[in-house]
Structures are given as structure tokens and as C-alpha cells.
Amino acid sequence: MTPEQFLYHEARLLDTQRYEEWLGLFTDDATYWVPLEQNQKDPLETSSIIHDDRTLLELRVRQARHPRAHARQPLARTVHQVGNVMVSEENGGEITVDSTLHLTEFRNENSDCTARWFSTGCAAPGRASGSPSNAWSL
Amino acid sequence: MHPSRASRGEEHYYDIAVRQMRQNGAPESVWEATGIWTTPRGHGYMGDYHDDSRLVAGLGNPAFEEYRAILAREHGQEKADSILRVTLWNTILYPNASFMSQFRQLRLIHPLAVDRSVVYTYSFRMNKAPARMFRDTIAFSNVVNGTASWVLTDDLEVYERIQRGFASGAVEWAYIGRGAGRDVAEAGATRGATGTSEVFIRGQMQAWLEYMTSQ
Numbered sequence: 001m002t003p004e005q006f007l008y009h010e011a012r013l014l015d016t017q018r019y020e021e022w023l024g025l026f027t028d029d030a031t032y033w034v035p036l037e038q039n040q041k042d043p044l045e046t047s048s049i050i051h052d053d054r055t056l057l058e059l060r061v062r063q064a065r066h067p068r069a070h071a072r073q074p075l076a077r078t079v080h081q082v083g084n085v086m087v088s089e090e091n092g093g094e095i096t097v098d099s100t101l102h103l104t105e106f107r108n109e110n111s112d113c114t115a116r117w118f119s120t121g122c123a124a125p126g127r128a129s130g131s132p133s134n135a136w137s138l
Numbered sequence: 139m140h141p142s143r144a145s146r147g148e149e150h151y152y153d154i155a156v157r158q159m160r161q162n163g164a165p166e167s168v169w170e171a172t173g174i175w176t177t178p179r180g181h182g183y184m185g186d187y188h189d190d191s192r193l194v195a196g197l198g199n200p201a202f203e204e205y206r207a208i209l210a211r212e213h214g215q216e217k218a219d220s221i222l223r224v225t226l227w228n229t230i231l232y233p234n235a236s237f238m239s240q241f242r243q244l245r246l247i248h249p250l251a252v253d254r255s256v257v258y259t260y261s262f263r264m265n266k267a268p269a270r271m272f273r274d275t276i277a278f279s280n281v282v283n284g285t286a287s288w289v290l291t292d293d294l295e296v297y298e299r300i301q302r303g304f305a306s307g308a309v310e311w312a313y314i315g316r317g318a319g320r321d322v323a324e325a326g327a328t329r330g331a332t333g334t335s336e337v338f339i340r341g342q343m344q345a346w347l348e349y350m351t352s353q
Contacts, residue, residue, distance in 0.1 A: 034286065044151070045272070047261065047279045050286045053152045059159070063288065071295035 003097045004085045007120070010138070011080035011101075019061040026138045030054050034116070076107040088119070096121050149192075154274060155281040157190045159288055172227070172333030177326060180232030180345025182338035186225040186240065192274045193241055195222040201270040208266050230338065232345050242275045245283075253301045259283040314339045 001009070013022040026032075033043050034050040043051045052060070063069045081102040089096035097120045105112045120138060164187065173185030191197035195206070202222070209218035230236050234247040242262040249255045261279050263272040282289040303309055317335025321328050330337035 036284075044276060047259070047276055047284065049284050051277075051280050053150070056152055056155055059156070059288075069292075071292045 003087055003095065004082075007082045007085060007097065007099055011082050014080055015078050017064075017075060019064055023058055023061050026054055026057060028054050030057070030138055032057055074107065076105045078106075079104045094121065151273070151277060154190065154192050154277045155288075158278070158281050161188060161190070162289060166334075169334050170332040174330040174333050174335055174338060175324070175327040176330075176338045176341030177328075178345075179348075180342040181230060182232075182341055183229040184227040184333070186227040188227070192270075193278060194225060195240060196225070201268045201274070205264070205267045205271060212266075230342075232342055241278050242271070243279060243283075253305075257283070314343070 010022065010025060013019070013025075030053065031043075032050055032052040033048060035043070035046075036048050037046060040046055040048070064072050064075060066072070079102075081104075082099050083102070084098070084100040086098050087095050088098045099118050099120065101116045101118055103114045103116070105114075168187055172187050174182070175184075176182040186194065188194050189197070191199040192201070195202040206218055206222055209221060213221075224239060226239060228236060228238055234249070236245045236247070237243065238245075242264060244260040244262070246258045246260075247255055248258070259279055261272070261275045263275075281287050284290060304312075314336045317331045317337055318340065320331035321335070321337050322331065323329075328337060328341070
């Protein structure tokens, strides 16, 4: 699977609300970081929009499925449009991929649009702990 | 591996988030028992229900103990104790400031329109305090205040549903009467009968009325 196909696959899992499968892409030591400030270097000394580890990502998925999570009813419908995919670093079985993301979200009568630049660390098949041996992982 | 990552079984940077969510899911009896007060001019404060040693001084966390020793060295034991003994959760300065002193956080609310406000959250790094204390304040703000955080998204959903209810035109009055008639007069403050009393909203409305009608 090419890096493009892998990122499209991730986006498709989110857009079709297959959150458990999406969570399965992440290794146990994954960090999911959405900085708050432009050029923010550090997630520990400044607030972030998201700074999650694997446990917190799992909490988000479990909350999305919880029948009493009022803020998740209904779940948002989304389109994650991934573009400008470039491999910026290769190191043995690990690569770093830069990409852009346009996210359109519909929920109730509201729609919202965000654009972000992403840097994703990917491990080759079988390299990451806990990942299926034939799949890439985040 | 992320630099904030602890070894398996050790306290982890992120554990604070999990505990926050557990605490927010506390049974109703906990909220009912939490103290809530309002003071003249619409101000108010809540007692605390947190039992996370990384957030609350006095629960023996090494970072706080280090800070306590520094404070005691600079200001004396008595002053250090009086500062760190304050366990208030949320304090409201009418009309638009709120601080969580024990988590070293200030919030300012700027209303833009009837259905739109900006909340600015400031996290404070205490002079000479261990780095860990500030990192825990940041972790707290990520979980509680961030636009993608668990706590704020839950809160915003409630606000939006209330706004939709009002916008329907079917609602003539906002009911803020919970606990009314059971307020308890204390020195310089009025205490709500229970932690879920709306005494503080009534206090804000009273202050607004006084400001609008005084000459």
C-alpha cells in the first residue's frame, strides 16, 4: 500500500464512522497531536487542541459509541479530503509523510470546515509493535 | 517514543485526563454535596470535589510538596499553608471572569452575540515552581478547555441545545429556581442548599438588576 492509499484508507474509515478500525491503525506508543499555535514546538508547555496517546484515542472512540454521550448524538458526518502527500523522511522501516487535510463536518443543521497540515509517522508492515503484520501503522 | 511517555505501570502525563473524566462522571450525591456560594455583586465560588493529587495541593504529590517547601522558605510555613489550603474549584468574578485558583487557570469570557462567546483560557506558570506543576495545568486545560476536549464539547452541546430551545419561541421564561427558598445565609455570602442550586445564577441576575437600576 502506498502512503497515499494508506492515508486515504484512514480518512475513509473516519468518514464511514468505522472508528474501531481507525483506532486499530495506531501503535501502542502513538501520539496524536493537533497543536494550537502555528509553529508550536512543544505539546507539554503550551495548550493543544488535541494531545492524545493511544489510551485517550480509544476513549474518544468509546465515547462516540456510548448511548449517554449527549454531545455525540448524532455523530458528525465528515469528509476528510487528503492532499499533497509527500514522504519527507525515510529511516529503515519508518517513514514520515506530510500531507494536507480539508475537513468538512456536518452535524445537526451546522456545517464546519477546517484545513490542516499533517505530519504522520508510519511504520512498515511488521515493524510496529501490536500491528497486524501485513498492514502499515501510525 | 514520545518524551512524555512513562514506562508501563508508571504515572503517565496523560493519566490526568482519564481521572478528570472519571471525576466528572461522579454520582449525583457528589455534586449535591459540593458547596456553592454567591456573594454580593454577583460573584460566586464552588467548593472542590477533585481528588487527583496532581491537581490538588495537599494530597502528597511530590511536585506540590516541593512547591510547598519553596513557598515556606520564601514566605514562612504559615503563609505557605494558607495559600495551599484553599481548595476552591471554580470562582466567578461577575460579569465575565472565572478562575480555578488551585489549577492555576484564569478564564475570561467575551460575549460577541446572544449565541456566540469567546472564552480565553490562561494557564499560569508559578514562579520557581517545579516544571511538573505547569505541565499538569496544561494537561488539565487540554482535557477541559480545548475545543476538541471531552469536557468542553459536552458543555457546548448543552449550551447549543438551550439556545435552540430559546430560539424556538416556545419558551417564555428561563427557569433558574433550583434550590430557591432554601438558600443559607453565611458570613458575607449566601450558600446554596445543595451543590446543584442555581443560587449563583440568581445572584448574577440580582447584580445585573442592581447595576441597571441604580442611579
